[in-house]
Amino acid sequence: MFPSARYSLASKRIDILKPKKQDGLGSGSVMSNTANDPDPARRNNLALLLSMVHHRKVLSRVQLAKQTGLNRSTISTLIAQLVALDLVHETAPSGATQVGRPSPDVHPSESIAALTINPEIDAITIGLVSLGGNVIKKIRYETERIPSAQEAVSIAAAVIAGMRSELDANYRIVGVGIAVPGLVTPADGVVQHAPHLGWRNEPVAGMLAASTGYPTQAANDASLGAEAESIFGAGAELRNLIYLNGGASGIGGGIIADGKLLSGISGYAGELGHTFVRTDGSPCYCGARGCLETEVQQSRLLELLGLNGGELGQLEEALIAAERPDAQAEVERQLGYLSIALRNAVNIFNPGVILLDGFLSVLYAAAPAVLDSLLSSQSMSEPAGQVRVLRATLGSDLMLIGAAELAFAPLLMDPVGFLNSLAKG
């Protein structure tokens, strides 16, 4: 039994590794001997172990053996390969009282890293994230106006160029992941439509790859957020969850179904912000009326409380402290519409958890009982009885960690093959 949804696909491909005599695991020889490795079982097992160590941040060899079903000598052989490739490193076991031979702890290498870009209406955030989802650096470059795609790419490329000597000296950069608030086709990294940025048909991944020379991919920000929370955050270990993020410019979502992010045919799935919640609702930029994101808005809460943007913590404090009936009524009105979107999601997807992020998390914190009771009374009782509403936990690091997953994906799929392709440039 695998501990997390993330490994389910790899686990189906698992074959028990038969180590070959000519493995050549001596130091320095691993790269050449595993290059173009024809043994798919070994490739899959290396990928599986690296993914597990990356996602869990640390696992002992014994835990890896237990969770994969591979025997200990196979685990040792594979971990030695990953150590020689500098993808993981080992330390003495943390538990000093173990019986029998101690089992070293395996950690993801801190020198393998991804760059991340998150363009927003008022800033471009550039991040450096190491394997294990650790945010090493975050640079927020504020813009005076909404950046065009070309401007966003130029800013990101300039910041990366400024970091280049530090990156070259200390890290192996596997690539760049871009988290875009809009519809993106992940296959080619083209932003089809980012309404709040005013971007249409912008090949941002290709543009940035041309400027930096790094492999670059792009995807929808909320989908990446859903993945990040389901791997490293409040949704870790869960196979079925709905993620909903409320920001200044709207509501995005992602659906993890049976351990996999639901993508649809082009990667557009999960637009829960455009779920229909009100027949006489306001017009939405998508062309419809009464969408969740036209009825549930952070700006209305800020306005009511006399706040001028600012941190979510400030909004939360103000909402919880507010005893004014109009503020409470607005919270209940918004939770009412949110519950309509969520009951549809509960009835359709039967999730174990609904994860609320951004101002939706704050809205929930202001009156959790209101949303819980609406959800349980309006959804079908069986799925309603199985779902919990939780607040997301990754906070402001979310998009960096999510976008880094995009860049790490090819490495995690086939560590040796990817490193070879990187070396060839």
Ligand SMILES: [Zn+2]
């Ligand atoms: Zn809409």
